[in-house]
Amino acid sequence: MAASTIPLERTRRLRLPFNPWHLVLIPATIVLIFPFAWLLITSVETSSEALRFPPILLPHHLDFGNYPAALDAAPFTRFFINSTVVAVSTVVCNLVLCSAAGYAFARFRFLGGGLMFALIMATLMVPFQVTMIPQYIITKWIGVNVLAGAGINHIGSLILPNAATAFGVFFLRQFFRTLPIEYEEAARVDGASRLTVLWRVVLPLSGPALSTLAALTFLDSWNNFLWPLIAINQTNQMTVPLGLATFQGAHSTEWTLLMAGNVMSLIPMMVIFFAAQRYFIRSVAATGLAGT
Amino acid sequence: MKMADQLTAWGFITPGVAVILLFGVAPIVWSAVMSLQRNNLFSPNTPFVGLANYRQMVHDPIVAQAIEHTVVYTALFVPGTMLVGLFLAVAMNRKIRFINVYRTAAYATMAISTISEALVFIWLFDPSYGIVNYLFSKVGIAQQPFLNSPSQALYVIVIMTIWGWTGFAVVIYLAALQGIPKTLTEAAAIDGAGRWATFRRITLPLLSPASLFLVVWLTINALQLFDEVYLSTQGGPLNSTTVLVYYLYQQAFGGANFNFGYASAIAYFLFLVIIVVTALQFRVGRRLVHYRS
Numbered sequence: 001m002a003a004s005t006i007p008l009e010r011t012r013r014l015r016l017p018f019n020p021w022h023l024v025l026i027p028a029t030i031v032l033i034f035p036f037a038w039l040l041i042t043s044v045e046t047s048s049e050a051l052r053f054p055p056i057l058l059p060h061h062l063d064f065g066n067y068p069a070a071l072d073a074a075p076f077t078r079f080f081i082n083s084t085v086v087a088v089s090t091v092v093c094n095l096v097l098c099s100a101a102g103y104a105f106a107r108f109r110f111l112g113g114g115l116m117f118a119l120i121m122a123t124l125m126v127p128f129q130v131t132m133i134p135q136y137i138i139t140k141w142i143g144v145n146v147l148a149g150a151g152i153n154h155i156g157s158l159i160l161p162n163a164a165t166a167f168g169v170f171f172l173r174q175f176f177r178t179l180p181i182e183y184e185e186a187a188r189v190d191g192a193s194r195l196t197v198l199w200r201v202v203l204p205l206s207g208p209a210l211s212t213l214a215a216l217t218f219l220d221s222w223n224n225f226l227w228p229l230i231a232i233n234q235t236n237q238m239t240v241p242l243g244l245a246t247f248q249g250a251h252s253t254e255w256t257l258l259m260a261g262n263v264m265s266l267i268p269m270m271v272i273f274f275a276a277q278r279y280f281i282r283s284v285a286a287t288g289l290a291g292t
Numbered sequence: 293m294k295m296a297d298q299l300t301a302w303g304f305i306t307p308g309v310a311v312i313l314l315f316g317v318a319p320i321v322w323s324a325v326m327s328l329q330r331n332n333l334f335s336p337n338t339p340f341v342g343l344a345n346y347r348q349m350v351h352d353p354i355v356a357q358a359i360e361h362t363v364v365y366t367a368l369f370v371p372g373t374m375l376v377g378l379f380l381a382v383a384m385n386r387k388i389r390f391i392n393v394y395r396t397a398a399y400a401t402m403a404i405s406t407i408s409e410a411l412v413f414i415w416l417f418d419p420s421y422g423i424v425n426y427l428f429s430k431v432g433i434a435q436q437p438f439l440n441s442p443s444q445a446l447y448v449i450v451i452m453t454i455w456g457w458t459g460f461a462v463v464i465y466l467a468a469l470q471g472i473p474k475t476l477t478e479a480a481a482i483d484g485a486g487r488w489a490t491f492r493r494i495t496l497p498l499l500s501p502a503s504l505f506l507v508v509w510l511t512i513n514a515l516q517l518f519d520e521v522y523l524s525t526q527g528g529p530l531n532s533t534t535v536l537v538y539y540l541y542q543q544a545f546g547g548a549n550f551n552f553g554y555a556s557a558i559a560y561f562l563f564l565v566i567i568v569v570t571a572l573q574f575r576v577g578r579r580l581v582h583y584r585s
Binding site: 018019021022024025028029032033035036038039042050051052053054055097098100101103104105108110111112113116119120122123125126127128129130131132133134135136137138160161162163164165166168169194198219222223225226229230240241242244245248255258259262265266269270272273274277280281284285 | 305
């Protein structure tokens with residue numbers, strides 16, 4: 001900041017061979033990256049190297065033994081499969097259910113539509129803590145009386161309550177209303193059903209909105225912790241964050257093992273995030289711009 | 293409207309709306325009712341007790357502590373995250389070499405879950421073997437107990453969560469900065485405004501909608517802090533990191549109490565706080581925020 005207040009003529013004389021902002025950005029980047037780097041370094045140390053003070057900044061040789069050891073201690077592959085199933089199913093359900101409902105709220109006038117929409121909107125501001133206890137009771141009841149697969153201690157209980165969200169319905173309704181209605185009317189005149197219009201005309205025009213909703217839903221689902229913590233206590237049904245927390249509880253001082261487990265649990269999300277970085281960034285930015 | 297069209301409309305909304313009514317709307321009413329009942333594992337039925345749960349909150353010393361910790365945490369986390377985010381976004385809002393590397397480093401914090409983040413930070417801040425204490429010893433600061441200390445643990449949680457939200461704040465501010473037309477800042481420069489004056493008088497006011505969004509969004513999330521506390525301190529040492537949601541969780545699911553009535557009352561109190569704080573922020577914000585027409 002100080003550099004920018006120096007009068008113009010002096011900056012000319014002090015010209016650096018590179019942009020001075022690098023002097024700010026390089027240390028900032030080191031601070032941002034350091035936790036990741038330290039995590040990786042610890043994960044390839046032997047436990048005697050990790051428990052040494054002063055710490056060893058670079059291990060003499062890489063010991064990858066912590067990874068198979070962590071896999072033996074906790075089923076990380078299982079956690080990863082569970083998280084993937086939950087996140088993908090949640091995204092698909094949201095895209096289908098929210099676009100159908102959002103489209104009806106955007107374009108149809110029907111009895112009770114206003115009331116239903118108002119009820120859904122009322123839930124937008126409510127924090128999860130308010131609904132979580134009844135959600136637990138309802139989920140338990142469903143598991144016993146309706147469908148065991150959607151009950152407590154089954155990953156279905158992580159999908160069903162989030163299969164459609166008020167945010168998704170609202171977000172898509174707002175988007176659908178910005179589309180020109182003429183295409184839809186033309187298709188109707190040609191005899192297309194409402195469902196065909198949604199599927200063949202509206203959704204193909206909604207790529208950006210659908211990918212935004214997909215990206216946000218995926219991140220939310222993958223990182224969700226409080227609800228899985230309440231709903232699941234059986235190891236083979238745990239998602240990655242819950243499995244990692246349980247693993248930490250059981251091995252709280254075995255740092256090399258913990259960090260190897262931690263690396264394995266964050267790599268899949270990192271890969272997905274960077275592969276689709278543009279979508280994720282645009283989606284997060286969109287929530288900010290929509291909110292302003 | 294024709295009957296068939298009515299049915300079509302309801303056919304479209306029913307699956308999604310049913311899920312939201314069952315898991316979103318009904319629980320709001322249900323937990324309001326529960327907050328007026330004595331409802332735990334030990335009472336065979338659930339008698340209505342009026343506002344007894346809310347009265348119990350007033351006399352519960354841990355609730356008072358939890359409120360204090362939540363307020364302190366929010367008051368540090370929200371401005372901290374915004375300042376870090378603003379500073380980095382301004383620094384990154386230029387086309388220089390390696391800029392994508394710098395930006396990606398900030399974005400990466402968004403891809404890490406709260407649990408992974410907390411697990412890394414308790415290792416960084418480990419009192420005996422942690423690298424932070426090593427760096428402290430290098431510059432002559434005594435070793436600190438960090439998460440083992442009632443007077444330091446909450447601040448460590450502030451630091452780890454600011455790091456975890458940096459990417460989010462950078463994305464929001466960077467998007468807003470890129471929406472500012474260059475002509476405005478150039479015009480100010482031609483009129484003789486220095487860079488700092490341009491930033492203060494042009495850029496910052498134009499960023500105010502993004503700032504308002506961040507204040508509201510980060511505050512709502514800060515008031516609901518749970519994951520990091522659960523993983524790193526479990527509310528300790530000596531309740532020094534017990535925040536409202538952690539206490540609520542403990543009452544409902546933590547022990548063997550299943551104290552659903554009392555926990556629902558705490559949840560409703562939190563809800564009320566969020567509504568009031570958000571409304572106040574928007575009210576104050578409306579006076580301070582400049583929207584471009």
